[in-house]
Amino acid sequence: MYLASVERPAAGRADRTKRLAGTVLALGTVSLITDVSSEMVSAILPLYLIAGLGLSPAVYGLIDGLYTGATALLRLVGGYIADRARRRKTVAGIGYGLSAVMKFGLLAAGASVPWISAAIIADRAGKGLRTAPRDALITLSTPDASLGRAFGVHRAMDTAGAFAGPLVALAVLAASGQAYDSVFVVSGCVALIGVAVLVLFVRDPRAPRPPSSTVSLGAAFALLRRRPVRMLLSGAVLLGLSTIGDGFVYLIIQKREAIATGWFPLLAVGTSLAYLLLAMPLGNLADRVGRAPVVLGGYAALLAVYLLLGSGFGGPLTVVAILFLYGVYYACTDGVLMALAGPLLPAELKTTGLALVQTGQALAYLVSSVLFGLAWQWWDANGAIHAFALLAFVMLPVSAVLLRAAREH
Amino acid sequence: MSTDLSLRRRILLAALVTVVLLGGAVAYVVIAGHRGDAPAAAASAVDAGPGDRVLFRNTAASGYGRVATVARGAEAGPRKLSGLDCVRVYAAAGRGICLRPDGPLATYQLAVLDSSLSVAETYPVVGVPNRARVSPSGNVLAWTVFVTGDSYNGGKFSTRAGMINFATGETVDSLELFSVTGARKTVDINFWGVTFADDQHFYATMSTAGKRYLVSGDVGTQSVRTLAENVECPSLSPDRTRIAFKEAIGGNPAKGWRLTVLDLATMRRTPLAETRSVDDQAAWAGNDTIIYGVRRGTRDSDVWAVPADGSGVARLLIPDAESPAALWD
Numbered sequence: 001m002y003l004a005s006v007e008r009p010a011a012g013r014a015d016r017t018k019r020l021a022g023t024v025l026a027l028g029t030v031s032l033i034t035d036v037s038s039e040m041v042s043a044i045l046p047l048y049l050i051a052g053l054g055l056s057p058a059v060y061g062l063i064d065g066l067y068t069g070a071t072a073l074l075r076l077v078g079g080y081i082a083d084r085a086r087r088r089k090t091v092a093g094i095g096y097g098l099s100a101v102m103k104f105g106l107l108a109a110g111a112s113v114p115w116i117s118a119a120i121i122a123d124r125a126g127k128g129l130r131t132a133p134r135d136a137l138i139t140l141s142t143p144d145a146s147l148g149r150a151f152g153v154h155r156a157m158d159t160a161g162a163f164a165g166p167l168v169a170l171a172v173l174a175a176s177g178q179a180y181d182s183v184f185v186v187s188g189c190v191a192l193i194g195v196a197v198l199v200l201f202v203r204d205p206r207a208p209r210p211p212s213s214t215v216s217l218g219a220a221f222a223l224l225r226r227r228p229v230r231m232l233l234s235g236a237v238l239l240g241l242s243t244i245g246d247g248f249v250y251l252i253i254q255k256r257e258a259i260a261t262g263w264f265p266l267l268a269v270g271t272s273l274a275y276l277l278l279a280m281p282l283g284n285l286a287d288r289v290g291r292a293p294v295v296l297g298g299y300a301a302l303l304a305v306y307l308l309l310g311s312g313f314g315g316p317l318t319v320v321a322i323l324f325l326y327g328v329y330y331a332c333t334d335g336v337l338m339a340l341a342g343p344l345l346p347a348e349l350k351t352t353g354l355a356l357v358q359t360g361q362a363l364a365y366l367v368s369s370v371l372f373g374l375a376w377q378w379w380d381a382n383g384a385i386h387a388f389a390l391l392a393f394v395m396l397p398v399s400a401v402l403l404r405a406a407r408e409h
Numbered sequence: 410m411s412t413d414l415s416l417r418r419r420i421l422l423a424a425l426v427t428v429v430l431l432g433g434a435v436a437y438v439v440i441a442g443h444r445g446d447a448p449a450a451a452a453s454a455v456d457a458g459p460g461d462r463v464l465f466r467n468t469a470a471s472g473y474g475r476v477a478t479v480a481r482g483a484e485a486g487p488r489k490l491s492g493l494d495c496v497r498v499y500a501a502a503g504r505g506i507c508l509r510p511d512g513p514l515a516t517y518q519l520a521v522l523d524s525s526l527s528v529a530e531t532y533p534v535v536g537v538p539n540r541a542r543v544s545p546s547g548n549v550l551a552w553t554v555f556v557t558g559d560s561y562n563g564g565k566f567s568t569r570a571g572m573i574n575f576a577t578g579e580t581v582d583s584l585e586l587f588s589v590t591g592a593r594k595t596v597d598i599n600f601w602g603v604t605f606a607d608d609q610h611f612y613a614t615m616s617t618a619g620k621r622y623l624v625s626g627d628v629g630t631q632s633v634r635t636l637a638e639n640v641e642c643p644s645l646s647p648d649r650t651r652i653a654f655k656e657a658i659g660g661n662p663a664k665g666w667r668l669t670v671l672d673l674a675t676m677r678r679t680p681l682a683e684t685r686s687v688d689d690q691a692a693w694a695g696n697d698t699i700i701y702g703v704r705r706g707t708r709d710s711d712v713w714a715v716p717a718d719g720s721g722v723a724r725l726l727i728p729d730a731e732s733p734a735a736l737w738d
Contacts, residue, residue: 050555051496051537053707054731055688111704113663172438178510179441181707189434196426200419376596 021141024150026201027134028157033194034096035158038127039165040187041103044173048180053111071128072359079132079355084215088133088140088351089204095130096198099123100191107184132355139342139350140205147342148291151335152283159276163269220352228344228406229353233360235402236337239299240364242392244306244372244385246271249326252309252381253319267323274327282331283339291340292403298332299396301325306389310382337361344406450475452492458503458524462736463694466498468709469729476507476526477730481694481737484712484727491526496538499692499734500524502547504575508538508554519552521575536569540642540690544605545738548576551603551611570600572628574608581628584613591624591635592617600624602642602690604652612636612643612652621662623652623671637676641666642690644699646717647738650674653681653691653699653717668699670717683715683723693717694735702731 049055082091102123109115135151142150168190169183176182223229250267286294305325308318338354345353368388375384414422450472457464461481466474467490476498477488495507496517505522511531517538521530536554543550553570572581581587584600598617605611608628615624615633623640626633639660644653650673655666665686670679681699691701699717702710710731715723727733 046555047537050539054539054702054704054710111707176438176441177444179438179444182438182441185437186434189430193427193430196423196430200414200423373596 020146020150020153022201023141023203023205024138024154026197027138028154030096030194030198030202031134031154031158032161033197034099034191035161036165036168037103037187037191037194038099038123039162040169040172040183040190041106043166043169044180044183048183049116052180055113071124072362074125075128075132075355075359075362076352078129079136079351079353080217080220082133082136082351083220083349086206086215086348087204088136089198089202091351092130092133092137092202093195093198095126095128095133096191096195098126098129100126100188100195102126103184103188103191107181107188132351132358135338135342135354135358136351137202137204139338139345139354140347141203144343146287147339148283148286148294148336149280150283151339152280152286152331155283155331155335156276156279159272159279163272163276215348220349223345223349223353223356226344229356231402231406232341232344233357235399235406236341236357237360237364238395238399238402239295239333240361241368242299242388242395243302243365243368244388245365245369248369248372248376249305249309249322252385253322255381256309257314257319267319270320270323271326271330274324275330276327278328278331279335282328283335286332286336286339290407291336292400292407294332294336295340295403296396296400298329298336299392299399301328301332303389303392303396305329306385306392310385310389340403340407450490453489455489455491455526456524457500457505457522457526457736460736463700463712463727464498464500464505464734464736465712465727465730466495466732467729468731473708478736479727481735485725488727493520493522493526493528495520495732497541498732499541499543500736501543501545501734501738504543504547504550506541506543506550506552508534508541508552517554519550521550521573532573539568540570540602541732542603542605542690544608544611545647546576546608548608549574549605551605553601553603567597568599568601570603570613572603572611574628576608579628584615584626584633586631587626588632589615589617589624589635590632592620592622604643604645604690606645606649612645614641614643621657623654637671640671643671644691644693646693646696648696651717653693655687655689655691656680658686668701668715670699670719679719681715681717681719681723682721683713685723689731692733692735693738694733695738700726700733700735702733 078091082088102119105119105122106116109119138150138154139147172183172186246268253267282294305322308322337357341354341357372384372388375387455476455478462478463481463484464476464478467477467488472490474494475490476493476495477490479486479488493507495509497508499506500522503524505526507520507522508517509520511518511533517534519532519534520528523529534552534554536556539555540553549572551570551572553568556567556569570584585598595618598615601614603611603613611626613624613626615622620638621641622635623637623643624633624635639657640654641657642655652671652673654669654671656669656678657666658664666688668681668683668687668691670681685703687701687703689701691699694700694714697717698714700712700714703713704710709729711725712727712730712733713723714726715721
């Protein structure tokens, strides 16, 4: 097996570009374990709140609406602090630790809606805090030439965890006689194992301390004055503006194909499966042919998804094609964009820079998903998807120029 | 830390932490699995037909989750426990509805009950049970389930409210298919908490474009019409003149709910003496009293009663109980 062979440091004498740093595998393992933990809770949270606590739908909407708006800012702050203190591992560890503790917090919150909300906000804050330092650690411990592969391996492991989480949750529910609290306890314990793996096996590469002026708020803002960074950020934001989000993609499929609601989660499973299988090969491809073309290819796959959604084609084959292409989109963009950004950023501001790109994309997505919701109301699902297909079609060449300009520096 | 310890030691330490944490997790699961079965409670024949009884879901440790009855007037007295497990239960005129788990996995079914609580038929329902009602004639069952994917579906939720009429064989898969008068139908339209006037006419909560309405509906014309804003989980009085509901405080569900009664002739709202936030579809016990569940912790609940005219105080009616239905109306 591929993973087993790269785990042995003795195999490291092989081609440098083929070798993955232990830290990348360790971070992949941490992400895998953490995603098992967090997806366990995500899978049963609605059940717990509605069937367990008997909350009404409006309250569920409120709790679930506590979204990433606030955590976007936190991500930037966390990225900057991680760079400033040169402690990416510590900041990531705090993020993982916070989310782990909050699984027990959910248990302690009992039936109190404000406390449940607080626990969920803290959990998501932990996620916001850890993402950029984690990606910076991957970037810093991998030679530029094999970044695509490193991120591919990491994202594949991450997705594998997300895959297993709901299954573990169902098994725990079945074994405990539908005791939701036991899912929180198991999830918390699993998350703590992830924190332990991070603490024990992830190394924070310590370059000699740079002159103090290089990591300052001024220097962080000066990132935006670097032409490649600006180009990349604008390209990423433009591309982000053409994404409508999983919820809408699956909703359109469900409405068009009249799929019973019970099968709804399977749509996400199909996408994840494609993502899981393609993350590594497409990461490799990005290392060989260049990352910008692969990222753009991913958005071309997304455009194809929109065109299929907006076309008259139907039937199971079309659904499979849509889910596959949607998985291709994820595999081409999520990790590869980080691999594209990594080399453009100075080592001492790597975390801040990655946080900037991630936040830019997240905010762009926030805007575009709201716009898509409005477009759906003005026209209908079909009109909205046609509008976004057109938008994606226009954004693609513009972003191509921007990403190319970023890379040429 | 990672630089101070040898790889061997770190692997040993990781293995130790993993074993301890997983051991703790498994122990918790095992203990949780045996929590409910300590005091075994015998099941007895329970009469769920019309009569001076209150039907409810038992949340006492002995026989947790099972449907039970108590005598009217002696509600805190001995309860008759059936062998039937339900998440949500209701009955009227000799027919009952029970929403319950279907197998060990997270799927649910609707069980149709007769007056002795035997299961006559079952239907799979997609979603988590939330509310259940039976029309006064006993002919129509209504349910609300809560449909949500997982973290993937972008934080969107939806409810599905449906009905089956056993007199005509008519079914309504989802009220979302009905035409709407009085508000714009949006993508995020949701219905929950049906209450019946008769087999054809009902009231329910409709949420669209961020607002929650009381609607009156007609199964014959497949339509609903808005009557008032900020009304959730309506429950029609036996004399069909008033609706008990939960009103979001300041129009904001985040601030909790006040149990309130709406007079359908004057549309006047009377807040009830219960000052705690109640998140339940209340039931009527006669034309003067509202009964409802109040949570106590994550598993337990009590049924309380409060006068329907805003006077008096709330009193504990049935300890360790939820999902009440008065069988004499």
